[in-house]
Amino acid sequence: MSMTVMMESAPETVSDASRDLRQLLVKTATWEADGVLSLRLVDPHGGELPAWEPGAHLDLVLPSGLVRQYSLCGRTDDRRAYTIAVLREVDGRGGSREVHETALVGKTVSVRGPRNRFPLEDAPRYLFLAGGIGITPILAMIREAEARGADWRLAYGGRSRSTMAFVDELVELGRGGVDGVDGVDRVDIVAQDERGLLDLDALLEQAEPGTAVYCCGPEGLLAAAEQRCGDRGISLHLERFGASGAAEPVDDSAEVSFEVELARSGCVVTVPPGCSILDAVRDVAPDVMTSCEEGFCGTCETKVLEGVPDHHDTILSAKERERGQTMMICVGRSKSPRLVLDL
Template sequence: MARIPGIRTAVVAAAAALLARRALRRRVQASPLWPLPALDPPVSGRGRADTGARRLRVAERTEEAEGVVRLRLEGEDLPDWEPGAHLDLVLPSGAVRQYSLCGEPAEPGSYTIATRLIEDGRGGSREVHEHLHEGAVVEVRGPRNRFPLRDSPAYVFLAGGIGITPILPMVRQAERTGVPWRLVYAGRSRASMPFLAEVEKLAGAGADRVTVVAEDEDGRPDLAAVLAAAPPDAAVYCCGPEPLRDAVAALLPTVTGGLTLYTERFAPAAPAPAGGNAPFEVELRRTGRTVSVPADTSALRAIRAQALPDLPYSCERGFCGTCQQRVLAGEVDHRDDLLTDAERADSLLICVSRARGGNLVLDL
């Protein structure tokens, strides 16, 4: 009989909890936003194989070349990836940077990235070099792939410096599948070129498939000759500094053979001029708030300041895709360098794009 008071207390507590849950359910269902499941999932970061963040440990760190470190990140139940994919790395400061995966997709439990120290950059590479040592834990998001290796009868790969990182897994896959390929790898000097030994090893018996051009020894690569010698209908994959990408894009129309060019930026393009911007409003449909965007402020900054301070973003220059959001109503003035025409039909990058002649309604 001594246990009855305790039993009564437990019963009362359980009943109170049940009543509280029912009251909360009634309040939620009475909300003007109910039912939320009727809305599609948010589009932020669309294109990711997995949008969830996870914490990985730096299992190995090596100096891959002058100013370049390679990190092998270990974790459990990591999503699969394909050549061309990259990770969003959340640095100790909270900044987010993108790094191409350059290891083996078939290797379970780890991702490999490499980064070059940019002395006059925005500080992300310096954080990697100074803080991410063996044993450190870092948050990552992804992987995502906006630079996939598409089926082709032949490949020509053009890499400049750290631009070898997404190209290297592509070369390995082309070799495994038996598709003809050629790689031109250029850099300031051999000492500054990461993964050089592996690149030269990939040439195997067909040494003419790989051309290494160290500018301090050989000058610049003869891109016109490389493209002119490409097999008909080959896919040309180029990653590297902007002058390299621009030179290849300018030369391609002068070459016959039905070549198709695929490039990836690993630095943002120049920002769009701010002149002529007009203020506008953004309705956040899920949140139930309306945000005013001044002429001299991006929608991203206004939304973070007035409504959603934890909204993810990274480059703020229309390059990385982290801040991509679905547009429910309104016309968009697209100013990014990333989205396809199909993606622009129903989404925008709020770090650079604005309303065109009116207001916007976003799925936020």
Template sequence: MRPSTSQGTEHVHTLVIAERRDEADGVISLTLRRADGSALPPWSPGAHVDLVLGNGLERQYSLCGDPSGAGAWRIAVLREPDGRGGSEYVHTRLTTGTRVGARGPRNHFELRTAERYAFIAGGIGITPLLPMVAAAEAAGAPWSLLYGGRSRSSMAFVEDLARYGDRVVLRPQDEYGLLDLADHLGAPRTGTAIYCCGPGGLLDAVEAYCQAAGWPEPHVERFQPKADAAAGENQRFEIELSRSGLTLQVPADASILDTVRAAGVSVLYSCTEGTCGTCETDVLDGVPDHRDSVLTAAERAAGDTMMICVSRARARAGAQTGRLVLDL
């Protein structure tokens, strides 16, 4: 079980954009520092931060710099004209010298120790994998990276990856078509961990291939919720908040997050879509109905943590409604 981040509120760091660079077509990187140059909180490969952009906008971006560089955080942002406004704000409003709020870092995509690694990136999904590749290299673990994008000009950090030689396989779609997962992964190899980040279609394909080929469940990070993540009928259920001493009814048309906030309970949250992991909460009793896109199959089966922005409660055998006891 990962440590829960659901207790209290989290400090917002006021940072300055120290550098802004064009990394590819539609992709910029931002280097964030404190104004006084003091150290930032430590992080590990796979971590992300929330940018607090104002006007109610908050967005999660993977850290893609060097974890040993305590004085700076680096993120990369793809401009999405048809998105929800966050990337457009970053591209048009954040320039060198601009101040911006940031929360975190948090890590729900942690690089676990393995004998060898197979990394797969699609588009801007390269960002959390950059420090993972560097960590695997530093540890002396064998690794490979399959990196695809719409076109070569749209693929960020290609120059940074050139130093790794043929362990990095670049496959722009306009030159090679869709990524050949069978060629890259092949038959299951003991001790190999698969890490993948990118568009939902790629992650679905990787998960499906691994299941069919007999690979262990891959480690994935999603930018958008799974298409069927919220499937299921919504029913009323009860929650008990162990630390707050409250018992609340969660209506069919509201989430646990909505309900506890309406009761005045302070809880961390960000995406409200079940993808960022910010609202992860420990479950002390009851059976969660997991509808997030963060937890692995093993973590869902354990049932000791849940994302309260989207997940609900299952009724136990013989019970009319579900009931959960949460560490809130």
């Protein structure tokens, strides 16, 4: 196997286009499983939407003003609509409950994106590991892998079959075969109440050299996949829906004040110890989009035009941090007396 390459995100250029808000109409809402509702979003005037690739997500601005990220799970060749699927999380941060409890069909919502930090790279074969609602980006990846004629396998875990979205389509895709080879066993649906948890050890032991492993789901699955792939030197690509606890802590006792210049307006704000860049910037730019404020979602990712950022997120790779071209202003600070940000 190759040397371990742990990827929580891939390099991405933060373009102005991907940061522009657009209004989309919620055309339909469909139950995909118990507690999982999909929304089909279209241009209110019937126009085409920007292209996207598997792994991309949208920032959805909810009627309350909350901003949440949802993976695109529709077809990439459908330029007339975006599809997202939302799991109702009773103990979540409120966004999923709002999606489920608000009558959105027929209304317009603001979205930003698509943006992609979880791209599907070229590989001769793939092993996809999905847990629960983590199937959403994986579904689009499987369609793409199938279109490429690549060998692929999916292990999809969930609490019960009734809570697992897109099972019928996935099983049908699994039966498509590659180069005429029967593919019935390419999709393994593992309902916890029937079979327990995914057997990652067995799945990874069977992975041939050169297999790219893509994983998305709850933190327990991601942490287990990281550990096992690291032990085996397997290339792992993953995306988190929540904080991992791996963010670099900020030593409040060592913090010093620094200045942040907002290049678009020319405003300069001072960021004192104990205050985030985001909080300081909000005083003069209240419309800056944010969501998690813990350094894992990427909503507040901002271009750094001058200065040396001090990163404390769980998104940027080591190379991206070294380049210092963007930062998450909800947790990041500055190693230089002044930062100039593209705000």
